[in-house]
Amino acid sequence: MKKIIIVSFLMGMMGFQSYAQENAVKNDAELGSTNAYRALCWSLGAVTASNADGTMINGDYTFRTNQLTNSSNYASWMKSPWMILEKGEISFVTRLDGSAGGDRSIIIQYIPFDPKDEEYGEGKEVKFDTFDFPNPINNQTTLHKVTAEVPDELIGKTVKIFFSFVGSGGTARAGVDDIYIPGKYVSDPSSNCFPKVEIKDTDGDGVSDEEDDYPNDKFRAYDNYLTPKGTSTLMFEDLWPAKGDYDFNDLVVNYMINRITDAEGDVVEVLIDLIPRASGAGYSNGFGIEFTGISPRQVLNTSGSKIKSASIHEFMENGLESGNDHATVIAFDDVDNVLKHPGGGALGVNTDPKFPIQRVEKMTVIIYLKHEGEYNKDAGTVKLKEISMDNFNPFLIVNQKRSVEVHLPGKLPTAHADKSLFGTKDDNSNGEETSFYKGKDNGLPWGLNVTQSIPYMVNKVDITKGYNLFYKWAASGGKVYQDWYLDNDGYRESKVLLNAQ
Amino acid sequence: MKNSKKIGLRIMALIIPGMAFFTSCVEQPLEDDNRLIGPNVEAIGDLKVSEFFEWKTTTEITVNIEGLPMDVGVNRKLALLTASGDEIFAGSHKMHEDFEMSFDLPQDIKSITMKYGKIEKTAEIIGKGVSFDFLTVVVDDVES
DSSP: OEEEEESSOOOOOOOOOBSSSOSEEEEOSTTOOHHHHHHTTOEEESEEEEOOGGGOOSSSOEEEEOOOOOOOTTSSEEEOOOEEEOSSEEEEEEEEOSOOBSOEEEEEEEEEBOTTOTTTOBOOOEEEEEEEOOSOOTTOOOEEEEEEEOOGGGTTOEEEEEEEEEEOSBOOOEEEEEEEEEEEEOBOTTTTTOBOOOOOOTTOSSSOGGGOSSTTOTTOOBOOBSSSSSOEEEEEOOOTTSOOOSOOOSEEEEEEEEEEEOTTSBEEEEEEEEEEEEBOOSSOOEEEEEETTOOGGGOOEEEOOBOOSSOSOOBOTTSSBTTOSSEEEEEESOGGGTSOOOOTTOSSBSOOTTSOOOOOOOEEEEEESOBTTBOOTTTOOOBGGGSSGGGEEEEEEGGGOTTOEEEOTTOOOOTTSOGGGTTSTTBOOOSSGGGTTBBTTTOOBSEEEESSOOOEEOTTOOHHHHBTTHHHHHHTTSSSOTTTTSOOTTTBOGGGEEOOO | OHHHHHHHHHHHHHHHHHHHHHHHHSOOOOOOSGGGOSSOOOOGGGOOOOTTOOOOSEEEEEEEEEOOSSBOSOEEEEEEEETTOOEEEEEEEETTSOEEEEEEEETTOOEEEEEETTEEEEEEOBTTEEEEESOOOOOOOOOO
């Protein structure tokens, strides 16, 4: 072992950014927090990252031991993360704080990996070198650069390097800085700092089978649902711009949206499960969804829409509706495509308890944004945060009139909407973004979006009669009874609610 | 005696309308308990809301995660969940990178759980945000 006394050890602060890419593990204490180093899989006992002058070596922080009056190797100590050692020298800079003391030493050990130790994976430590501070200890503040050759038998082995600070008598502490250990960092801070292990990744996408929702598909990795609690409910009135009867059942559609992402975080597909549940209208309404901000050119293809042969809509090659600024899919162009009328003079479907509830069926519309890793290079990929509730813009198309759309309150119309209708009759849309699709005199909407599947109103009964707290919620501006739609005691009047699903 | 009765009645006549006036001016607290739950007596025709009310049943929550200070070569699934175990996010995440994303969550969700390998942390939503890091706080056994 070489012991080099350095009178003036000038070593700049090392701004290390990477453990993973280096062939050495380094530690200069400059993170200033033992918890930060523990997160990087260093272990420390009775050692702190300190800016105290007495033990300072360089930079803003140096590791500082307790008073070294104990010969136990666990009295004051540091352990490196798990590493595969390489040939070379372990080195560090150390000093004492000038206080009195008997002897002071630093024991250098290694700890082999032992899988039988389920808590830390540590085998029994083995000492391979020692640095003794020269006597006398009293008043000693000299910097020492200490080096120790990695023993040949440890090269290529998975070990921790274990430094123990020991001593007898007095109060002197040690400072330690600029630790350098040749080798590769192999700890995994996400797995209790155990050594990294080979993961099983059948499709080779870099996501372990255990964490992959599609372990056999390298182009898909994760499911990401837009709303976390299963299906949600959209409910529309269709007399816009005139006010309606506020039963919000002219079209009732449940939805659940899964944005499937790949290992890079790109959205591969948007799966839109829809359950058209009720149509309380005499109108032949359609239903579409705009994803505001997503360019139609970013969409490779779509599938699953239910469009009749003589449709009022025109479509692009990728299945999106033509003529829109943002990607817009028409899920169905006529509610008759997706809900069977019961006949017998019923005004709508599944909104009059006098008529039998018609069977409802789930349909799935898929928007393809990437196919086998390929996407429209000119338009770019779509990231998960680009498809959120903010740019989810579902709308009703009134009675086969493409230019008459009903959106949720505060949402903007598509390029097909007849702008001359805004601000007419009971509509307050005045060009201000928040004003669209809200009532002129009362601020009431023509559409509601509830993040749960909830029952809807019987025909011609307004929503406040079925949901007792809706009025209070709305009148308070959403400050009270934010859970108005839940099935809690006293919240609902079931006799005026229907629940086809 | 008659006079004092008259004076009393006059005082009452002044006080009672005054009390009624002041009572009607006292701002009533918003009903936030279940006392008023029952058959609805409010008519939709009377309902007027602020033009700024967004009619959302969700709140936008921003989740922030502070990555490790150095690249440790770990890139694996980061999952964010509600207290009931519903996943609101899943994606590959490098442990040394910061993370920030906003989610529209039902308003009854009060906390978020972060899972990353064997690390699992739950934090309350404060305001409109929730923050995590990968640190495990240990109190150092050091002498002052």
